[in-house]
Amino acid sequence: MDTLPEYMGRINARHLELYCSIALLTSVAAAQSGPEWDKFSHFNHVKAYAPEGDNTKKWYVFYTVDPYNLETNVSHSFMSRGTLTSFEDAQGFESLFKMTRKTFSYICSLVMGPSMEDMNRYTFVDERVMSLEDRVAVSIRRLQSNEPTESIASSVGVNESIILLVTERFVEAMWEPARHHSNWTDSSEKDQIKSYNMHNCCGVICTTRIPFGPNWDHEKNGSTLMQVLIDPVMRFRNIWLGSAGMNQSSLLQDSALFKECEKGSLLNGSKLKVGLDGSEVGEYIIGDAGYPLLPWLLTPYQEEDLSDFKAEFNRRHSTAITHALKALARLKDAWKWLQGESWWPANLESQSKIIYACCWLHNIVIEMEDDAAMLSTKRRNYSKEVREIAKEDAVRARDLLSQHFLASRSSEVGEEGDEAASSGSGAEKKKQEAQTRTTDEEISILTS
Incomplete structure (x- = not known):
């Protein structure tokens, strides 16, 4: 995201020279009414530039604190309140x-x-x-x-x-300035978003249908399938649109996500130790039963009578899927044009760009306003390690992970019980101590 780092507001310096994007320069030019004011207003002198073509200083902002002065060639009509x-x-x-x-x-x-x-x-x-x-x-x-x-x-x-x-x-x-809001995460951020109460899980893959409303000729444009990867704070981290006649399976295999994961160039970060024998499970995403079971894409168990560890896996899996579906519902509720009841352009490229724009806007709102979301400022920075997917067994990985979930749940329940017992004994001890205090001690406590 184009913002100044938070630490800029704590730097004690007299001069700042900044080379940045036109988006960030606009925020700086907005002065007190902009989101960056507190980060640069304490500098005595600020020179900020944004490029256009070969000119690295096409757009500028010059600021002086005393006496106050701010000069810019960024059009006032572009910053004025509408x-x-x-x-x-x-x-x-x-x-x-x-x-x-x-x-x-x-x-x-x-x-x-x-x-x-x-x-x-x-x-x-x-x-x-x-x-x-x-x-x-x-x-x-x-x-x-x-x-x-x-x-x-x-x-x-x-x-x-x-x-x-x-x-x-x-x-x-x-199209260009906002697309990084759906970038795949780099290794450091990916480690932080692994959640859904499913250790080492990097997201939930879902497919939804986007209907197109009538075009200029009042003809229905049909619909398209959209495949998204959703993180725990409901952002869309990967978006792929299908072509005519595709179903969930063919859309998956057509997607760049599938191809990169099969090559081992995605989901190739840290592994999770799941057994005393040193067994490990790589990074993975989850999807519903309509998806194939793969080493990097785990689906729920389909048997009738499930063992305890398989039932625990399905319970966590179902909770994560439900959470991801809420993200899709939130998208369509906020950006209602995706419901397909109003006019859509007939051009397929324009239709696709509208869908992407709505997804990016959805992510931006979350990143700017949700305390649980981390502002994703980084560009793609994939691990160079290639994961050897062909050597991995998806069934074994799911079983190992399921057993790990059940073991960790039992451990968590045990720790909660110990804490409750400890808390109870501590309370009883304090009660006994209070009963043995003298009147003078009680007065001392009350008046101290």
């Missing part, structure tokens, strides 16, 4: 856009670039020019609603054709 976002209270803004103003400002900074600069010709019906914030607000309203476009146009005072054009341009502008 008509549609002029809420005096944060609650009203968040109620309408389902995100904080800080998150909204970050999204604006992502799309503030050459692809949006020629849009000053787009206006409201009263001929007022739409600012960048207005255009982003219109696009978000369109993506968040399953109402007809004409209804949204009437509510915001913009022609229907303008809403569709602005939304398509917004989605196009998101």
Whole structure:
């Protein structure tokens, strides 16, 4: 994510020279109203630059603390607060856009670039020019609603054709600067997100159908399958769209995720020791019974009478799948255009970009606003080690892991019992001590 590191606010220095992206420069140029102010405002002098083409200093911000001065060639119209976002209270803004103003400002900074600069010709019906914030607000309203476009146009005072054009341009502008929000994690972050109460699990793979609404000719566009890998905080860490006629199985085998995992170049990080004999299980993801059982993709047991360790595996597996399905429900509830009831472009590439944009927006909201989420600022940094998938036995790996789960559960229950007993004996001891205190001691405690 394009932000200054938190430690910048603690650096004691007089001068700062910064070379950054146009998105981060926009946040700096916003000064007190931007999210980066507290990180650089204490420097006596700041020079910040963003490139365009071969010019590394095309865009700039010059800041001086005393006397206060801030100069920038970043267009004011691109930073000015739009008509549609002029809420005096944060609650009203968040109620309408389902995100904080800080998150909204970050999204604006992502799309503030050459692809949006020629849009000053787009206006409201009263001929007022739409600012960048207005255009982003219109696009978000369109993506968040399953109402007809004409209804949204009437509510915001913009022609229907303008809403569709602005939304398509917004989605196009998101394509490059936002795509890292669904990047596969690097090794260090992956170790931190392994969860779902399934040791060494790196995510849940799910497939869902995205229906397309009618296009300009009022013809139904059909639908497409989307395969996603979901992490414990409900972010989509890998997205793959299918082509016509695909099912869950063919979509999986077509995906880059499948091909890289089969080659051993993904899910090739730390291994989990699951036995006293030194047995280990590699990194894995989980999926429902519709997926094949693979060394890196574990599915539930299908037998009738399950042993205790198999039942424990299925219990944890089911809980994780349910949690992941909630992420898909949250996506479609927040970005209702994915429900397919309103207009969609007929072009397949444009359809795909809308789906990706909604997934990235879903992730951005979580990363900016959910305390449980880690802000993913890193680019891809895969392990160079190649995992020898062909030598691994998926059935054995699942059995070993299941036995490990059951053993760890028994251990956890035992520790909880010991803690409860210890707590109880401690309370009893304190009670006895209190009963033997003298009156003078009690007064001393009360008045100390």
